[in-house]
Amino acid sequence: MAEQTKIEWVDHTFNPWIGCTRVSPACDNCYAAAMSHRRKWARFEPRAPRRRTAPGNWQQPLRWNRKAEAAGRRAKVFGPSLADPFDAEVSPEWREDYLRLIKATPNLDWILLTKRPLVARKFFANRKVPDNLWPGITAENQAMLDLRAPHLLAIAARVHVVSAEPLLEALELDRYLPGIDWVIAGGESGPRARPSNPDWFRSLRAQCAAAGVPMFFKQWGEHGQDMRKVGRRLAGKLLDGEALRDAPVLSSRA
């Protein structure tokens, strides 16, 4: 079992491109689509062009990497947050560029969450997954977990992540937990947020504890533990008064 540490969610967020297509219930209230629509970045529709971010933005992770190396402390990067890294409609060259960037930043651990793990599985079928690339899936309900987890676990990565956010029903993780290294969970944000039942998070906590898998509870979202809509700030980040902030760490540098 991986060594564990208590952390904040991530140190940095990186978007190599913007734009996507909704594929499952977790996408219903996609904040990236709403933000992108407001700012006219990209349309979140099938066959709509994705927008690559500026070259200067692509330089940032190189700076984060140098800083992490100088500090002697690995940093975590989440991204993309405004796209899906394994969106089949993205230019293959962009994804290759992204993989090159991840390989060039060995002091960063990259968390790439996807709702398209079959595309990821095919992408890595003839490529080595760098140790510092942690692929993950969104599992907002049991059907999506059962659909996505087998593809995730077929990827030969050092760390496999399941993100139960926004959690829309109870999950039975048990049969997958031997291959899962980190579970992240949380409620939904935004004006149309759906509430999560606290028992769903308690169940995940119990399953992870029994299996020795680190779990990170990010936030309640708009609804608090009593399922009333109170706003993110008041809803907070504690489950039964406890901060669940465990995460795996790589035992040596990638």
Ligand code: SF4
């Ligand atoms: S996969 Fe992610 S970025 Fe794409 S539409 Fe769904 S929630 Fe939004």
